[in-house]
Amino acid sequence: MAKTDSKPSEELILNAAVKVFTRKGYSGARMEEIAKEAGINRALLHYYFRDKETMFNIIFETKFKEFFTGIFGAFQSDVPFLEKIKSIVDHEITVLTKHPGLARFVIMEIAQQPDRLIQFGQKLGLNPRTMLKHFQKEVQQNVQQGEIRPIDGRQLLMNIISICIYPFVAKPIIKTMMQMDENTFMDLMEKRKNDAYEFIINAIRP
Amino acid sequence: MAKTDSKPSEELILNAAVKVFTRKGYSGARMEEIAKEAGINRALLHYYFRDKETMFNIIFETKFKEFFTGIFGAFQSDVPFLEKIKSIVDHEITVLTKHPGLARFVIMEIAQQPDRLIQFGQKLGLNPRTMLKHFQKEVQQNVQQGEIRPIDGRQLLMNIISICIYPFVAKPIIKTMMQMDENTFMDLMEKRKNDAYEFIINAIRP
């Protein structure tokens, strides 16, 4: 069994597939293009991963996990509310800067087939609803204690997530309109970690 | 020439095509599905609109226009800054509520082929860069006059746009996670017109 030799090829193929699938989406991706990207014959894709769908599911599960643990990760920590927001924003922008195309890919494929959210969500054992309830309760408490202005927890959550994620989803538009190259964009996102945080804090501080 | 009779069919087909293209994107859309949606034979699609690409371009141009005039429209008006923000938010959310799937479609297709932004932008004679410069200058002036806190105009613009657009892009995710049906979601967006505005105002008011 030359398993040690096979592994690199599998990795190689998966990396190529990730590139193509995240750029083009499931329906836009071509097996031929993945093979070319990996520098191998198309038949090998089927040798390692039965078919396109199987391949896609493996990649989607990985990306789904990256994206949602990226989102939910920082929500769990048990620190004061404003600090938590700081770490959510920071964490989120960091993850998305490292994985270009991640957010757009996951959102698009879920929009195409919303049941994947349930399907893969359960598979990975993450429970957005518990998280949501918890967040809402935390907002209510902080409102009652006068720590923050009165605000609907759902709206606040949407605001935070929007501010963090949207710039990456619309990156090609933003880059073109603001005439930025990749590095300038990344600098802007780096600064955004603080700018976005302060924006949010100012919005909710009494 | 029975042009009067032909028009309804063209409209019928275009409406069907809009539905399918905005749901599935260019590569996911199937001519067969469009024909079925319109209740006609596939060959008719080619009779009216040479091929898939031609058809797509017509629809994309329409949607592109809807989306960007939706965005830029309210930026033009000559009212005090905070009022302008009010009308931008209101206008934006109204447009996107009326056209479900619009934002996701346009963003995705531009991400797939960013030069379409230049191509169609010029074709429609809209100049995002002038708009951007103008907005930035306005922010600077208001900062200097102490009307709003110091803030990078680009970040503020991204924040406003993000808060307005992202919930619609991620609608399937939000609906599922928050267990909302279509009407509940629309109610939430209706409330959001004010909530988002107040959030932004509080964030920038000294």
Added chain:
DNA sequence: TAATTGTTTAACAAAATTGTTAACATGGCA
């Protein structure tokens, strides 16, 4: 009404994309 023009369809053809097979290559090991 017959001719003419435009509309619609079924059947066909072509192209693109995915999936399979059988033969060949290679590296480890009896």
Added chain:
DNA sequence: TGCCATGTTAACAATTTTGTTAAACAATTA
């Protein structure tokens, strides 16, 4: 070395999707 298992490929087959054609149909007009 020569066999065996796995990795790799080219060629082929099947399927899906797009595009075309010729004929039927409908409506308008002369």
